[in-house]
Structure formats: C-alpha cells, structure tokens
Amino acid sequence: MQRRTFLAGATATLALGLGSAQALAADASLDDILHDPDAPEGGNSKGDLTIVAFTDYNCPFCKKAAPDLDRAVREDGNIRLVYKDWPILTQASVYGARMALAARYQGAYEQAHHALMSINGRAVSQEDMEKAIEAAGIDMPRLRTDLEARKKDITALLARNMDQADALGLQGTPTYLIGPLLASTLDYDGFREAIAQARNRQTGDAQ
Amino acid sequence: MFCSIKTKWALILLLPLLFSPLTAQAETTPPPADKVFVLDASRDGDALRLSWTVAPGAYLYRDSLKATLSGSELPLAPPPGETKDDPNFGKVEVYHDAVALTVPGLPQSGALNVTYQGCAESGICYPPVRSRIDLASLAVTQQPRSSLLADTADPPAPAQSVAVSTDQSADAALSGGLFTIVPAFVGFGLLLAFTPCVLPMVPILSGLLVGAGRPSAARGFSLSTAYVLAMASAYGLAGLVAGWSGANLQALLQTPPMLGLSAAVFVALAFAMFGLFELTLPSFVVTRIASLPVRGGSLGGAALLGFGSALVIGPCVTPPLAAAMLYAIDTGNAARGGAALFALGLGMGLPLVLAGTFGARFLPKSGPWLDGFRRLFGLLFLGVAVMLAVRLLPAPAGLALWGVLALVVATFLGAFDRMGRTSPWSARFSKALGLSTALYGAVLIVGAAGGSGDPSRPLAFLSGREVTEVATLSRTLPADFDRAFAAEASAGKPVLVLFTADWCTVCKSNEKILADPDLRARLASTAWITIDITAQTAEAEELMERFRVVGPPALFLLDTDGREITGSRLIGAFSAADLAARLGALGA
Numbered sequence: 001m002q003r004r005t006f007l008a009g010a011t012a013t014l015a016l017g018l019g020s021a022q023a024l025a026a027d028a029s030l031d032d033i034l035h036d037p038d039a040p041e042g043g044n045s046k047g048d049l050t051i052v053a054f055t056d057y058n059c060p061f062c063k064k065a066a067p068d069l070d071r072a073v074r075e076d077g078n079i080r081l082v083y084k085d086w087p088i089l090t091q092a093s094v095y096g097a098r099m100a101l102a103a104r105y106q107g108a109y110e111q112a113h114h115a116l117m118s119i120n121g122r123a124v125s126q127e128d129m130e131k132a133i134e135a136a137g138i139d140m141p142r143l144r145t146d147l148e149a150r151k152k153d154i155t156a157l158l159a160r161n162m163d164q165a166d167a168l169g170l171q172g173t174p175t176y177l178i179g180p181l182l183a184s185t186l187d188y189d190g191f192r193e194a195i196a197q198a199r200n201r202q203t204g205d206a207q
Numbered sequence: 208m209f210c211s212i213k214t215k216w217a218l219i220l221l222l223p224l225l226f227s228p229l230t231a232q233a234e235t236t237p238p239p240a241d242k243v244f245v246l247d248a249s250r251d252g253d254a255l256r257l258s259w260t261v262a263p264g265a266y267l268y269r270d271s272l273k274a275t276l277s278g279s280e281l282p283l284a285p286p287p288g289e290t291k292d293d294p295n296f297g298k299v300e301v302y303h304d305a306v307a308l309t310v311p312g313l314p315q316s317g318a319l320n321v322t323y324q325g326c327a328e329s330g331i332c333y334p335p336v337r338s339r340i341d342l343a344s345l346a347v348t349q350q351p352r353s354s355l356l357a358d359t360a361d362p363p364a365p366a367q368s369v370a371v372s373t374d375q376s377a378d379a380a381l382s383g384g385l386f387t388i389v390p391a392f393v394g395f396g397l398l399l400a401f402t403p404c405v406l407p408m409v410p411i412l413s414g415l416l417v418g419a420g421r422p423s424a425a426r427g428f429s430l431s432t433a434y435v436l437a438m439a440s441a442y443g444l445a446g447l448v449a450g451w452s453g454a455n456l457q458a459l460l461q462t463p464p465m466l467g468l469s470a471a472v473f474v475a476l477a478f479a480m481f482g483l484f485e486l487t488l489p490s491f492v493v494t495r496i497a498s499l500p501v502r503g504g505s506l507g508g509a510a511l512l513g514f515g516s517a518l519v520i521g522p523c524v525t526p527p528l529a530a531a532m533l534y535a536i537d538t539g540n541a542a543r544g545g546a547a548l549f550a551l552g553l554g555m556g557l558p559l560v561l562a563g564t565f566g567a568r569f570l571p572k573s574g575p576w577l578d579g580f581r582r583l584f585g586l587l588f589l590g591v592a593v594m595l596a597v598r599l600l601p602a603p604a605g606l607a608l609w610g611v612l613a614l615v616v617a618t619f620l621g622a623f624d625r626m627g628r629t630s631p632w633s634a635r636f637s638k639a640l641g642l643s644t645a646l647y648g649a650v651l652i653v654g655a656a657g658g659s660g661d662p663s664r665p666l667a668f669l670s671g672r673e674v675t676e677v678a679t680l681s682r683t684l685p686a687d688f689d690r691a692f693a694a695e696a697s698a699g700k701p702v703l704v705l706f707t708a709d710w711c712t713v714c715k716s717n718e719k720i721l722a723d724p725d726l727r728a729r730l731a732s733t734a735w736i737t738i739d740i741t742a743q744t745a746e747a748e749e750l751m752e753r754f755r756v757v758g759p760p761a762l763f764l765l766d767t768d769g770r771e772i773t774g775s776r777l778i779g780a781f782s783a784a785d786l787a788a789r790l791g792a793l794g795a
Contacts, residue, residue, distance in 0.1 A: 059332045061326065061332055062332075065330070089324070089334060089335070120297055121297040155773050171238070171239050171331065172240065172331040172333040173332050174330075174331070174332075175331070184329060184330045184331040185329070185330020186330070
C-alpha cells in the first residue's frame with residue numbers, strides 16, 4: 001500500500017520536475033546512467049553496489065568529499081564507482097573534465113581525476129589543472145593527442161552526463177547516487193552509513 | 208525490468224524520506240539554485256538596485272556577481288562580504304542572508320543580464336544562475352542554464368569568434384558613429400544655408416567680408432574661410448559644452464519624462480520651422496552684436512565677425528541649432544557633440560566660402576522654393592520627435608505614430624492637392640511620391656491595428672507564419688542541401704539547419720516559437736535551411752544520417768565549413784529562451 005503511494009508520488013514529481021525539453025532525456029533509463037560504456041569506473045567492477053559520482057573540478061565540496069569516498073569504496077571492496085564528470089561551475093571545469101577523460105585513453109582517468117580533485121579552491125585555472133595532471137605522471141603529449149583525436153567522443157560523453165543529470169533533476173555538485181539513494185557532500189562515516197542503507201534497500205527491493 | 212527501474216526512480220526521488228535517519232547533511236534534497244538565491248531589482252533614483260535574498264545555510268560568492276548590458280560587462284561594486292577561509296575553498300568572500308548593490312547609469316529600456324553563483328553549507332555547489340532583468344518593467348526572469356560545454360566544445364574557435372564579433376560591433380558603434388555624424392551634420396548645415404533667412408544674406412555678407420574692392424579669389428577664399436571656420440568653431444564650442452554637460456545628464460535624459468519632454472521640444476521646433484512662431488534672440492542682443500565695430504578686410508576681423516555671427520541667429524537657424532544642441536547633449540560625449548556642431552557650422556558656411564571666392568553669381572537665386580527647406584527641417588524634427596516618442600510607447604502604438612508621420616509627410620508632398628490640367632510635372636511627381644508615402648503610412652497604421660511593431664513588415668501578422676527568408680528544400684537531395692548551404696554560408700555566418708515534417712506536431716509548436724518577435728529580430732540576420740522530411744525518401748534519410756538526426760524536430764548550427772557547432776543542437780520541443788540562449792552562447 002505504502003509503496004504504491006510512493007510510486008504515485010514519484011511519477012508526479014517526474015512530471016512536474018522535468019520540462020518538455022527534458023522529456024526526451026527522462027526516457028533515458030537508469031540503466032543508461034549506471035552502465036554508460038564510456039564512463040570511467042573505479043572500485044570493484046563486479047561490486048554489488050554502484051555509486052555514481054556527479055562532480056566538477058572546481059567544486060570545493062567535491063574535493064572535500066573525494067578522499068572520504070575513495071576510502072569508503074576501497075575499504076568496502078564490493079562497490080563499483082562510476083565517475084560522471086559534470087562540469088557546470090566554471091569554464092575551466094569543462095577543460096579539466098576533458099583532460100581527465102582524455103587520460104582514460106592511456107588508462108589513467110583515476111590518476112587525473114585524483115590530481116584534479118586534490119587542487120583546492122573554486123577557481124582553479126586551466127593552466128593549474130594541466131600542471132597538476134602533468135605532475136601526476138601522465139603522458140602529456142599522448143594526452144594532448146587523445147584530447148584532439150577523441151574530442152567528439154569526449155564531448156558526447158560530457159553532453160550525455162549533463163542530460164542525465166538534468167533528467168535526474170540534480171541541482172548542483174557533488175551529487176552521489178548510492179544505490180537507490182541520492183546524496184550531496186558526505187564525510188567518511190556518512191558514506192559508510194549511506195552504503196549500508198543502500199544495501200539494505202537493495203536487498204529489500206529484490207525480495 | 209520496467210517496474211524495477213520505476214522503483215529505483217521512486218526511491219531516488221523520495222530521498223528526503225529515506226535519508227532522514229542519516230547524517231544531517233543529507234536530510235533534504237537541495238532546492239534549485241534559483242530558489243536558494245532570489246534576485247530582485249528596483250529603481251533607486253537613477254540607479255538600479257539589485258538585491259539578493261540568500262536562503263538560510265547558503266551563500267553567494269562576492270566575485271561571482273556579474274552584470275552585462277548588451278554584451279559588455281558592467282563594473283559592479285558589491286559591498287565587502289564575510290571572509291571564509293577553508294582549506295578546500297581557499298580564501299573567499301561570501302554573502303549569507305542578503306546582499307544588495309546599485310548599478311548607476313543604466314538605460315530605461317533593454318535588458319540587463321546578471322549572473323551569480325554560490326553554494327550551500329550542506330555541501331552542494333550550484334551552477335551559475337543567469338537572470339535577465341527587463342529594464343523597463345524590472346521583471347526578473349531566470350534564463351536556462353547555459354551549458355558550459357557549448358562554449359568550449361571547440362575551445363579556441365567559437366570563443367574567439369564571439370569576442371571578435373562583439374569587438375567589431377563596439378568599434379563600429381564608436382568609429383562609425385563619428386564617421387557618419389560629421390558628414391550628416393555638414394549636410395544639415397548645407398540644408399540650413401538654403402533656408403530663406405540664410406541664403407539671401409550670403410551675397411550681402413560676402414560683400415561685407417571681402418570688401419567693395421573685389422580682391423583676388425584667393426584673398427576672398429581665405430577671408431570667407433576664416434569667417435566660416437570661426438563661426439563653426441563657435442558652434443563647435445557650444446556643442447562641446449552641450450556634450451560635456453550631457454555626460455552628466457545622460458541618465459536623466461533617458462528617463463521617460465525627459466524623453467517625452469524632448470519629443471515635445473522637437474514638435475515645437477518643427478512648428479517654428481513651419482512658421483507658427485519665430486524663435487529669435489531678444490532684439491537688444493541682436494542689435495548690440497550687429498553694431499559691434501568690426502569690419503571686413505582683414506583675416507582677424509573676418510574671424511571675429513564669424514565668431515560673433517554665431518551668436519546672431521536668425522529665426523530659421525535657431526530651431527535647428529537648438530535641435531543640434533539637444534542631440535549633442537544626448538550623445539553625452541563632448542568630442543562628439545563638438546564635432547557635430549562644428550560640422551553643422553562648416554556646412555552652413557560652404558555657400559559663403561563659394562560666394563566669397565567666386566562672387567555671388569554661383570549661388571542659386573533666392574525665391575519661394577527656399578521655404579521648402581524650412582518645411583524639410585520641420586518634417587525632420589517631427590521625425591526626431593517620433594523617434595523619441597516611440598521609445599515610450601508599445602511597439603504597435605509606435606508603428607501607428609510612424610504611420611501618422613508618413614501621412615503628414617505625404618500631405619506636405621502634395622498627395623492630397625488637387626491637380627489641374629496645367630499642373631507642372633514636378634507637382635505631379637511630388638503628388639505621386641506623396642501618395643506612395645500616404646499608402647505606406649496607412650499600411651503602417653493598419654499593421655499597428657493588427658498588433659505589428661515592425662515598420663519593415665507591418666502586415667506580417669496576416670501571413671500567420673512569420674518566419675521568412677528560410678531556404679526550404681522542397682526536395683531533400685543532399686546535393687540540393689549542399690547548394691543551399693553554399694549559398695547561405697557565403698555570408699560568413701553560421702547557418703541554422705532545421706529538420707521538420709508536416710506530420711510533426713512538435714515542429715508546428717516550435718515554428719510558433721520561432722515567430723516570437725524577439726527571436727525573429729534576432730534571427731533576421733541568420734541564414735536558415737529548413738529540411739522538410741515529410742516524405743521519408745532515401746535522400747531524406749541520407750541527410751538525416753549525415754547529420755545524425757533521428758527524427759524531426761531537430762535544429763542546429765553549422766559553421767561555414769559545414770561542421771555542426773557542438774552544443775548548438777536542440778532536439779524536440781524548445782522554448783524561445785532555450786534557442787536564444789544557444790544562439791547567444793554561440794555568438795550567432
């Protein structure tokens with residue numbers, strides 16, 4: 001009974017929250033969001049729980065939460081982490097996201113991601129982002145080649161991420177989908193608790 | 208499967224309920240940015256006051272407050288904020304609860320675009336909010352979030368083209384302004400010289416200047432030129448002062464009461480030109496100056512006479528001069544005001560230089576035809592009055608006013624004069640011109656009654672579909688497309704490509720949106736290609752595949768090389784704001 005009410009409420013929220021232009025995007029199933037073949041992943045690819053992280057490289061809260069998320073994912077060992085670069089705050093954020101995604105072609109997305117996430121501040125310039133990536137030991141000539149050669153794919157992925165975030169009605173960064181739950185900035189304990197609850201929900205859902 | 212997705216959706220969206228036992232940080236789903244940061248605009252004397260209300264627990268960044276007026280960024284002076292020093296944020300200045308600032312010197316109409324950005328302590332950073340403030344009504348509207356992706360998809364190219372295009376327009380506005388002002392005012396001055404109280408004076412004046420002895424042409428030229436330059440300088444000086452004082456008055460002059468007053472002054476000046484009343488300096492001033500013991504023959508004397516003559520202004524010259532002064536004040540730019548009036552003086556003096564150099568025989572004979580020039584000035588002033596007044600009126604009322612002016616002009620041209628068998632050809636020609644003008648005026652009034660506001664397309668409302676000049680491909684052969692594209696792209700601007708079909712209802716509603724007056728004005732200079740894929744032929748499918756269009760409606764911009772401009776694509780239903788934002792972001 002109660003669940004039916006939930007569903008009705010959810011449908012109403014969907015209808016209200018998403019404008020006509022986004023109606024198309026709303027058709028994108030959750031599956032597309034969780035299993036975008038181009039989206040970089042971390043953690044355990046066979047994990048029983050998926051966390052999707054929508055972040056921006058000029059978002060201080062994302063940077064604050066990043067080490068706690070990593071630790072929670074690493075210690076848990078059974079979580080698949082999907083990175084969704086969602087550059088919405090500054091123009092440099094887009095550049096940072098492009099570089100990180102280009103690094104994926106040399107298998108170094110997470111290296112680049114962590115390098116960018118560890119520069120503090122909300123107005124990091126393109127140059128400083130580039131320096132941080134270089135300092136992380138990424139092959140820069142290769143990165144530049146991929147940045148150019150894979151431009152179309154990278155742009156398409158970023159556009160897809162943006163559409164997905166819009167379809168979900170996300171308002172800002174960071175936003176984490178933790179199984180069926182949605183959260184913004186959490187600390188280590190917060191992530192642990194959310195992960196535990198999400199597992200509970202999932203098993204409850206399956207029954 | 209379907210059901211399980213739905214369930215997940217439900218759970219995600221019902222987060223506030225589910226998350227409550229968790230940490231305090233995640234108790235509620237964050238509200239959207241435009242609910243967290245609420246912008247309000249109000250008039251504060253001449254200035255505009257922007258005030259933000261910030262929801263509890265959220266804050267705005269001081270350095271994120273930006274305002275642009277027609278593409279150029281305005282300097283803002285936000286008050287000092289609270290300093291926040293956090294290892295993750297660095298040192299930043301923020302505002303909690305509320306902040307307000309004033310922006311001086313804004314026009315009374317147009318739109319101010321304001322962007323601002325902030326975060327909430329609960330741990331979320333919002334994308335920049337873009338608001339548009341209508342300066343006439345002070346209504347604040349949220350603009351759709353601009354995709355930063357669109358701006359950098361091709362990092363150097365689009366950004367540069369935007370910058371270049373704004374620079375060019377700014378340059379054109381400045382330099383083109385002065386280059387058109389000076390010749391225009393020389394022209395006005397020349398027209399003034401042909402009014403009935405100036406032209407008959409020219410031979411007398413030149414006799415007085417050059418003296419009875421008829422010296423050489425060179426001497427006559429230098430004497431009369433000295434006189435004219437001195438006179439023009441006196442005017443220029445007056446223009447300089449007017450422009451300079453206007454710099455301080457400019458904001459005031461743009462207010463509706465002042466616009467109305469200026470329009471009324473121009474109407475009065477027009478009637479003065481028509482001879483309803485005379486505008487002259489008090490007679491004691493005129494006689495005093497006229498009796499100054501200055502005589503011609505020397506350059507210095509001629510110059511002194513010229514400078515002084517600027518003060519003795521005949522009844523024909525006063526209204527135009529007053530009008531020119533008003534113009535100078537309105538520019539608010541001393542150099543421009545000075546240049547305009549100096550040019551006016553030069554133009555007025557040209558016939559004098561001619562007469563001084565070659566003798567009066569080169570000048571046309573005075574006669575009743577000179578009155579025509581007075582009337583011309585009267586009509587010009589009425590035109591200026593209408594130009595000023597329409598800024599106060601809704602567009603259709605403005606259009607009606609132009610229509611009335613056209614009827615007035617037509618009447619002066621003799622559109623409604625009776626023609627006789629013996630009427631000269633010139634009168635007939637003038638009547639014909641007048642009748643055409645009258646017809647145009649009538650059409651404008653009809654257009655206004657139909658709700659139109661565009662003088663170039665007053666009857667557009669009759670056609671229903673207002674988007675014209677669209678290259679529609681009746682056949683969808685890719686070769687046809689290439690030909691149409693080559694033709695449209697030759698203008699060197701991006702080309703808008705629109706996929707549509709008769710059976711596509713969303714396309715119809717999109718077309719209605721494209722007829723939005725603001726958008727239409729904006730798109731007037733944009734090249735279009737509409738691809739009608741009603742008949743789903745193999746060719747149509749080839750084009751769809753080429754542009755990766757799954758179905759209509761789809762709209763995107765192609766650069767001049769035929770590549771799609773990343774981020775320009777709109778699929779499905781869109782709003783006028785969506786499209787305007789895309790076009791704006793891409794500088795198209």
